[in-house]
Amino acid sequence: MQLSFSAFNQIRSSLHVPTTSSQLLRHGQPKEKVVVVLGVTGAGKSRLSIDLATRFSAEIINSDKMQVYRGLEIATNKITDEERRGVPHHLLGVVDPDCDFSAANFRAMASISLRSILSRRQLPIIVGGSNSFVEALVDVDFRSRYDCCFLWVDAAMPVLxxxxxxxxxxxxxxxxxxxxxxxxxxxxxxxxxxxxxxxxxxxxxxxxxxxxxxxxxxxxxxxxxxxxxxxxxxRLACRQLEKIHRLRNTRAWRMHRLDTTEVFRKRDGEAEAVWNSVVAGTAEAVLSRFLYDMEPAVCGGVMAMRSGARPLMAATAS
Known part of the structure; x- marks a missing residue:
């Protein structure tokens, strides 16, 4: 049995989706923005996606092939309700655990979720360790319709x-x-x-x-x-890293690398400070340039938008 189509239709019917592609990309208008967070297991992808989603008007689409299933919250390391901090998540724990969920299934369901998020003028953030799922979604046709920002959360493998x-x-x-x-x-x-x-x-x-x-x-x-x-x-982390390098080198995906190594080496408050400055702060600056097509102005260590810039979408930095 493939994906449960009753579950697929139930999820689809619960979403508000534009009826025509012209509602997504009209002639003469900029492409709509999509953020993709990549990285090996344990590097900090989920944490970063939540931090960004709380700084920008964003919703998250899960692209982990095991976390799409219902059940095994601990074994699959699903993000908890508390860790989500109120950020809406899509394709997380929605599929029958006995079904086979393929990259094609993910592409179909993620596309529906993505259109639903954009119809509400929210920023879609796709995050997860299953790079084959992301690759199936982000093909040539996808890139022709959407402007993608790739964030790569990385760390030294011995530390990870x-x-x-x-x-x-x-x-x-x-x-x-x-x-x-x-x-x-x-x-x-x-x-x-x-x-x-x-x-x-x-x-x-x-x-x-x-x-x-x-x-x-x-x-x-x-x-x-x-x-x-x-x-x-x-071994999974090694395979994931190899796939990320292939996407970057062979597929020519332009990735912004965020090194979390020092976060793992520090403890408590020091780790939090490194995360906020080196990882989350850098990612926020990258997204500000991506979303608003401008450089952030930094005064006294505080980042602000340069005046006169026109936002490309209704996502605002808090």
Whole structure:
């Protein structure tokens, strides 16, 4: 079974979508603006997208191929309601977990969400780690209709690997094992739906033997499963980085790189200060130039728009 078309139609019917393409791009008018946030798992994409969405009039379209499914909030690392800070999210936890959701499905549904957001004069921010989904959406036809700003959230891989390992431990502490156990089936197909997510197949052996072995064996198998999750997360990050380099070098996507390495190296208030100045502050300046077609004026460390510039859309920096 492919995407549940009943779910697709339900989502589509709930959106206000312009009926003709002329309502999106009229002759003689500038292209409408779309922001795409790329990066490997754990680099800070979601955090940046929320920061930008609260500074500009924006809504977020999820492009993570596992987070589109309902369920496994911990294992798929879905952003929580509190972390969203009231920012509307699209294509997050909306697909039946047993369905296969392809890049073509994403392109169709993301296009609907994007038109709906633009019809309300909001800025669409597409964010997620599934670069194949983003590539399927942002083709030549898409670029001919929309003006895209690509933000690449990056960090040194050894630093990210350490953070990702710690994050897996925190996910286990939050209850990931019990969450995944609810999805365990003895005949499960780990090549379909949400069961492809890292953190699901790795626990298969543990769930099969946990009730039939001694405590020492059970602890060993569990530790092996957790180590496998960490290793597979690291491999995923490497594949994601390779794909980003291909999009930049072969597809010639012009990306604004934002280095979050020092954020991970700092602690508490120092990390927050580095994030606000080096990452979020830089991204805000980039978007201001992108949206308003002008350079920001900086006086005394405070960024402001140069007077006389005409906004290209109804997104305003706060």
């Amino acid at each position: 690997a350490s953070f990702a390992s710690d994050r897996v431990d925190r996910m286990v502490e939050r209850g990931m094992i019990e969450e995944v156990r609810a999805f365990f089936r003895s005949n499960a197909d780990y090549s379909r739906g949400i069961r492809r997510a890292i953190g699901v197949p790795e626990f298969d052996e543990y769930f099969r033997v946990e009730s039939e072995c001694d405590e020492e064996t059970r602890a060993r198998v569990l530790a092996e499963a957790i180590d496998a999750i960490k290793a597979n997360t690291s």
